[in-house]
Amino acid sequence: MARAKIALIGAGMIGGTLAHIAAREELGDVVLFDIFEGTAKGKALDLSEAAPVFGKDSNLKGTNDYADIAGADVCIITAGFPRKPGMDRSELIGKNLGVIKQVAEGIKEHAPKAFVICITNPLDAMVWALQKFSGLQPRKVVGMAGVLDSARFRYFLADEFGCSVEDVHASVLGGHGDTMVPLVRYSTVNGVPLPDLIKMKWTTQERVDAIVERTRKGGGEIVGLLGNGSAFYAPAESAIEMAKSYLRDKKRILPCAVRLSGQIAGVRGLYVGAPAMIGARGVEKVMNIRLKQDEREMFMNSVEAVEKIIADCKEMEPELK
Numbered sequence: 001m002a003r004a005k006i007a008l009i010g011a012g013m014i015g016g017t018l019a020h021i022a023a024r025e026e027l028g029d030v031v032l033f034d035i036f037e038g039t040a041k042g043k044a045l046d047l048s049e050a051a052p053v054f055g056k057d058s059n060l061k062g063t064n065d066y067a068d069i070a071g072a073d074v075c076i077i078t079a080g081f082p083r084k085p086g087m088d089r090s091e092l093i094g095k096n097l098g099v100i101k102q103v104a105e106g107i108k109e110h111a112p113k114a115f116v117i118c119i120t121n122p123l124d125a126m127v128w129a130l131q132k133f134s135g136l137q138p139r140k141v142v143g144m145a146g147v148l149d150s151a152r153f154r155y156f157l158a159d160e161f162g163c164s165v166e167d168v169h170a171s172v173l174g175g176h177g178d179t180m181v182p183l184v185r186y187s188t189v190n191g192v193p194l195p196d197l198i199k200m201k202w203t204t205q206e207r208v209d210a211i212v213e214r215t216r217k218g219g220g221e222i223v224g225l226l227g228n229g230s231a232f233y234a235p236a237e238s239a240i241e242m243a244k245s246y247l248r249d250k251k252r253i254l255p256c257a258v259r260l261s262g263q264i265a266g267v268r269g270l271y272v273g274a275p276a277m278i279g280a281r282g283v284e285k286v287m288n289i290r291l292k293q294d295e296r297e298m299f300m301n302s303v304e305a306v307e308k309i310i311a312d313c314k315e316m317e318p319e320l321k
């Protein structure tokens with residue numbers, strides 16, 4: 001059977017890390033695309049030279065020509081500009097919307113059957129615009145945010161309990177940003193929900209509240225520490241998890257930015273984070289979680305934040321109206 005083909009649009013920090021993981025895990029042949037041809041070619045060559053050492057046989061190619069992504073099974077998009085310290089996600093809109101338009105056209109022309117995972121921020125609006133510009137089926141276009149946000153939540157919880165990250169499961173909903181909704185009652189250690197762990201005195205409500213807040217601001221914490229750029233290891237690992245579920249038809253249920261059609265709080269037509277089953281057909285199912293009053297309020301607050309950014313996008317790009 002032919003190898004899978006993975007096109008990485010954007011060969012910056014996340015794009016390079018994605019290429020590294022994809023090659024090490026032999027997920028398929030990798031095409032690294034960037035407007036800066038040298039960056040894409042340099043990283044592809046560097047990784048090709050590493051392959052004999054780690055003993056894997058993926059082919060890697062760097063390019064600035066969309067024709068090279070032809071027939072890709074998966075496209076992962078990081079093209080754009082990352083947040084600078086103190087910069088809000090919404091400030092990125094103007095810059096990244098133009099990039100997403102170009103990328104959508106490239107994918108539509110050369111890889112219209114691909115499963116497309118968008119990482120570029122502001123995530124929920126960019127993935128929405130990507131689907132609109134490209135006209136690809138919504139079930140084949142998703143955004144990566146929830147796997148990363150829940151991984152951050154899981155790490156902070158495992159650290160709090162001093163237990164393995166493998167035994168912590170955490171659930172998040174809503175937009176990727178300060179309004180995201182970590183679902184405390186669906187977050188567990190060995191299947192035991194957080195509210196029970198509070199009763200068992202493993203932690204306190206105040207400490208859980210602080211962890212929720214830290215999770216919401218997880219991206220900004222890394223931006224502040226790095227001083228120049230944003231997180232890349234955890235975002236790359238998270239997108240690879242989603243790509244693998246598609247390529248291997250694993251039907252993992254992963255929190256992703258998906259286009260809702262009423263499954264949660266009746267929201268329709270918007271891309272927002274929700275638990276989705278990812279298999280060979282793309283998004284095969286979205287869990288229709290019933291929210292409690294306070295969760296619903298937080299979720300709708302998050303939806304409103306996404307709607308505001310989409311309204312800005314529509315202002316800037318009449319084609320999106």
Ligand code: APR
Binds near residue numbers: 011034081098121
């Ligand atoms: N087409 C292709 N590539 C582009 C384009 C374009 N129109 N515009 C910019 N790029 C490339 C840049 O040349 C750069 O190599 O996108 C790459 C982005 O890489 P980084 O700046 O290193 O950003 P990274 O840390 O990888 O994050 C990418 O993910 O988390 C989000 O907010 C983050 O939107 C950002 C994205």
